[in-house]
């Protein structure tokens with residue numbers, strides 16, 4: 001799930017590599033890892049594999065420095081392609097901001113590609129997401145093998161929505177960064193459309209100031225495909241995606257079961273309810289970032305001359321050290337944020353709201 005953390009001035013987005021078994025998803029992440037500078041990448045983590053086969057997922061965090069002080073963090077995941085791991089695929093897909101579908105170009109596996117693409121569509125639909133309006137691109141992989149299907153045929157069979165598509169040879173790293181660059185562009189544009197009041201991170205990409213983006217551009221050997229009529233993601237309403245399978249109590253975040261600080265602030269507790277929702281879902285990283293973002297917004301709304309957020313926090317009566325700690329927690333990678341830290345973030349948001357009420 002994408003988040004904007006105004007406090008740490010960073011945006012984080014999740015991109016999932018989806019496709020049938022052995023199509024080259026893990027290889028794609030391995031080669032991306034190998035071709036990005038060490039400063040811009042984290043460790044490639046492969047959770048539970050059996051030989052070549054992914055049993056859970058691979059994870060690769062990437063970071064890009066932005067010109068105007070905004071950092072873009074990408075979290076790349078792969079799903080296990082084998083048909084019987086559908087529950088795991090759903091878990092990994094949950095909260096994705098964009099998908100790279102990795103098809104195997106060999107004629108003998110066309111049916112597996114079609115089955116996997118249909119599986120992607122239905123799993124997204126279960127999460128309340130409509131693929132035509134969701135950022136996605138395709139890789140036609142293994143172009144180095146003899147006798148693969150022509151691209152026109154793959155396009156006709158798999159790319160009915162006219163998404164950007166790329167010929168790739170994942171094992172040699174060819175075409176991967178072009179595909180990654182395009183999905184990133186689409187995800188950021190989509191995020192922009194859903195949070196129009198936020199700072200636009202696209203500047204880093206178009207201006208060439210982003211380390212990752214410029215490396216991606218430099219290494220992108222395939223020309224960008226002509227516009228193929230994908231429905232503009234900007235058409236999606238700026239609302240959080242609903243999960244129709246979620247229990248009723250969670251669907252409406254204002255109606256959380258049990259204890260909720262959000263009820264202290266009738267009509268103004270939406271952000272707080274979102275943090276509490278994340279905590280209940282054990283999404284501690286997003287909870288902490290959301291809380292930090294909400295605190296930053298509260299501080300930004302203070303009518304005082306003081307510009308620095310830390311100074312504003314102190315003026316509001318927040319503990320300066322606690323405020324700094326919140327920033328540090330929110331800047332951590334999702335997986336590193338613990339429950340006590342996320343609860344601390346919630347505490348600080350509640351404290352800020354309580355203090356603001358007294359002004």
Ligand SMILES: Nc1nc2c(ncn2[C@@H]2O[C@H](COP(=O)(O)OP(=O)(O)OP(=O)(O)O)[C@@H](O)[C@H]2O)c(=O)[nH]1
Nearest residue numbers: 021022023024025026027054080081142169170171
């Ligand atoms: N010739 C060729 N082989 C490739 C290419 N990409 C991947 N492979 C090989 O295909 C096999 C499967 O690749 P993986 O990346 O493990 O496939 P996967 O999609 O992660 O598979 P699952 O984890 O089972 O879903 C490996 O032996 C790779 O070396 C390619 O572009 N060309």
Ligand SMILES: [Mg+2]
Nearest residue numbers: 025026053054
């Ligand atoms: Mg794999």
